Amino acid sequence: MSVIVDVQELTKRYGGFLAVNKVSFAIEQGEIFGFLGPNGAGKTTCLEMMEGLRKPDGGKVLLKDISVWPEPAKVKNLIGVQLQSTSFYEELTVKEILVLFASLYGRKLSGRELDNLLSMAGLEEKRNAYTNSLSGGQKQRLAIITALVNEPEIIFLDEPTTGLDPQARRRSWEIIRELQGKGKTIILTTHYMEEAENLCERVAIIDQGKIVAIDQPQELIDQLGQKAKISFASSRPLASLFLAELGAEAGQVNSGEGQIVFTVDPAQTIGALLEKAKQEGIVIKNLHVSSPSLDDVFLSLTGKELRD
Numbered sequence: 001m002s003v004i005v006d007v008q009e010l011t012k013r014y015g016g017f018l019a020v021n022k023v024s025f026a027i028e029q030g031e032i033f034g035f036l037g038p039n040g041a042g043k044t045t046c047l048e049m050m051e052g053l054r055k056p057d058g059g060k061v062l063l064k065d066i067s068v069w070p071e072p073a074k075v076k077n078l079i080g081v082q083l084q085s086t087s088f089y090e091e092l093t094v095k096e097i098l099v100l101f102a103s104l105y106g107r108k109l110s111g112r113e114l115d116n117l118l119s120m121a122g123l124e125e126k127r128n129a130y131t132n133s134l135s136g137g138q139k140q141r142l143a144i145i146t147a148l149v150n151e152p153e154i155i156f157l158d159e160p161t162t163g164l165d166p167q168a169r170r171r172s173w174e175i176i177r178e179l180q181g182k183g184k185t186i187i188l189t190t191h192y193m194e195e196a197e198n199l200c201e202r203v204a205i206i207d208q209g210k211i212v213a214i215d216q217p218q219e220l221i222d223q224l225g226q227k228a229k230i231s232f233a234s235s236r237p238l239a240s241l242f243l244a245e246l247g248a249e250a251g252q253v254n255s256g257e258g259q260i261v262f263t264v265d266p267a268q269t270i271g272a273l274l275e276k277a278k279q280e281g282i283v284i285k286n287l288h289v290s291s292p293s294l295d296d297v298f299l300s301l302t303g304k305e306l307r308d
């Protein structure tokens with residue numbers, strides 16, 4: 001495996017506001033790499049600096065050892081880009097859009113290339129349809145394949161599945177995996193935990209312009225060192241009372257919905273929780289036990305919930 005994307009201390013300011021703060025990471029060829037973070041975290045800004053669309057205030061981006069800055073044109077043929085909000089000319093058909101995008105790279109798509117792209121996106125039947133007649137999911141898939149017309153090695157997808165229903169999202173994941181199967185390197189952003197957990201080999205969790213963690217999703221979850229999450233609502237705050245009794249084995253974070261306790265021994269913790277509640281005359285409702293997820297990693301790193 002070789003490093004194909006190398007980002008060093010990448011920084012962007014908008015006026016006095018630091019949107020991306022000395023971000024560094026490397027991506028191996030053939031990886032699906034995800035940026036996960038809440039609105040305004042700096043994901044798009046970071047991607048756009050890597051794509052040569054937004055000039056950094058500091059740091060470096062090397063794609064296949066070629067520096068993107070100061071001459072982004074040098075990487076134009078190496079990369080494919082799907083922007084966060086893509087709107088197509090409504091008077092053009094799906095086929096015409098693909099031909100147009102290819103022409104921007106000085107390329108002419110053969111009939112076979114066109115067929116391959118359409119079939120990858122499941123849009124064979126829609127080749128002569130106007131883009132304004134496509135469903136949301138079809139438009140997003142068209143946006144993904146427009147990023148492929150120049151046969152790029154590195155593909156940037158900014159929120160490729162936002163707003164899609166779970167089935168349409170899975171269809172897009174299949175396309176992304178198919179691209180990976182062809183040796184492409186994919187860098188995407190997402191708000192969706194399931195997407196990061198299921199699709200990405202590694203994720204960088206980004207918050208307020210900084211990478212707060214970077215690893216394989218399961219590694220990040222394992223690093224929490226917690227086997228189960230217990231959440232509940234109680235008529236009076238309770239967790240801190242009984243956590244003291246359980247000692248170091250449980251950790252607690254307050255969330256909007258109620259109380260959350262992480263524990264390595266859920267049976268013991270629930271027993272202690274219910275007993276304590278009974279003693280104190282506190283009513284416990286909505287008791288849930290679940291395995292930790294990337295959501296919990298985010299919560300434990302930033303003290304915030306990632307969900308919008």
Ligand SMILES: Nc1ncnc2c1ncn2[C@@H]1O[C@H](COP(=O)(O)OP(=O)(O)OP(=O)(O)O)[C@@H](O)[C@H]1O
Nearest residue numbers: 014015019037038039040041042043044045046084
């Ligand atoms: N052109 C701009 N001028 C000034 N501030 C900007 C500009 N573009 C982005 N910002 C600010 O920089 C921060 C990062 O924005 P960015 O678009 O990179 O976030 P994001 O992580 O992609 O968010 P989202 O999930 O909403 O797409 C935000 O606070 C945003 O308001």
Ligand SMILES: [Mg+2]
Nearest residue numbers: 043044045084
């Ligand atoms: Mg964005």
